[in-house]
Amino acid sequence: MTSRVCASLVILFFLLVGTVSPSLCEELKTRYATVQYDDIALLQKFNDELYLGRQLSLQVRQQKAFTIQDELQNKLNIIVEKVETVLDMFPAKLYVTIVLLPSSKEVQEVYFQKYGKRVDHVAYYSLGEKTIYLSVRDVNLSVLAHEVGHIVVDHYFQVRPPYKIHEMLAQFAEAHVND
Numbered sequence: 558m559t560s561r562v563c564a565s566l567v568i569l570f571f572l573l574v575g576t577v578s579p580s581l582c583e584e585l586k587t588r589y590a591t592v593q594y595d596d597i598a599l600l601q602k603f604n605d606e607l608y609l610g611r612q613l614s615l616q617v618r619q620q621k622a623f624t625i626q627d628e629l630q631n632k633l634n635i636i637v638e639k640v641e642t643v644l645d646m647f648p649a650k651l652y653v654t655i656v657l658l659p660s661s662k663e664v665q666e667v668y669f670q671k672y673g674k675r676v677d678h679v680a681y682y683s684l685g686e687k688t689i690y691l692s693v694r695d696v697n698l699s700v701l702a703h704e705v706g707h708i709v710v711d712h713y714f715q716v717r718p719p720y721k722i723h724e725m726l727a728q729f730a731e732a733h734v735n736d
């Protein structure tokens with residue numbers, strides 16, 4: 558779909574539905590995820606906001622990157638692999654969708670539309686959809702490591718652990734991603 562057609566459909570969608578549902582027309586495929594976004598500026602901002610800290614940034618700089626897409630792919634690969642190491646869980650197959658949204662308002666609106674509940678999340682991982690919804694304005698290494706923690710746990714266990722254990726492991730990944 559061309560972006561002009563896409564933009565028209567987006568406008569039509571907003572007129573018809575009148576909601577802030579994301580209309581995602583662009584994709585970046587990485588080793589572990591398809592990143593969906595509706596505007597290259599959002600992808601650029603995601604890459605800009607996502608600072609990996611001193612130690613992991615060193616790894617980022619050691620990898621070839623000619624475009625922001627390359628750099629972002631490298632960062633995402635590094636985070637996933639670091640979280641796997643932190644949790645000592647290496648699922649054979651791990652692949653998800655990451656939906657970029659401009660702010661927490663859109664994340665919370667998506668959550669409300671799906672679950673009918675008001676939350677204050679800046680990001681969340683849908684186990685059913687294998688998808689992270691993420692506010693680009695609020696993203697940082699901790700936020701992403703937490704959600705990636707959920708992804709790794711979700712893909713590692715054949716029987717889903719109780720939610721509290723899921724959450725504890727995601728918090729552990731978040732706390733130790735910089736170790």
Ligand SMILES: [Zn+2]
Binds near residue numbers: 724
């Ligand atoms: Zn969590």
